[in-house]
């Protein structure tokens with residue numbers, strides 16, 4: 733499965749590091765929403781959905797977590813453990829997020845406002861969607 737990881741430029745000096753993310757530059761879409769998960773329980777697995785059209789970039793800005801991605805044919809696991817690396821998650825990709833380290837903060841940049849109608853929360857429906865897309 734093709735996975736797109738984006739490495740961000742670090743503006744580091746003797747004070748520390750700084751990363752800047754801009755629409756259509758580091759992030760390949762217009763950023764309409766940012767959300768983040770923190771204080772996630774150690775055995776929590778969340779996500780369990782795909783999006784009809786939403787695109788996202790996931791960045792674990794502190795600690796680590798794992799992302800299971802499934803395009804309906806293949807699946808893979810990605811470890812996010814660097815604040816300067818983002819995972820691009822296209823639409824129609826089933827994702828599950830797990831193995832959050834203690835204190836992990838997962839930040840998500842999203843191409844659209846929150847819209848429950850864009851979610852596919854049923855795995856069998858997701859498979860049907862991926863087949864429809866390919867016709």
Ligand code: TYD
Nearest residue numbers: 765766767777778779780781829845846847
């Ligand atoms: P949820 O969809 O369960 O998270 P995930 O599936 O990614 O693990 O979201 C948890 C709650 O937060 C749910 O009540 C919806 C709300 N929420 C918003 O209000 N805005 C948002 O942008 C997101 C992602 C969630």
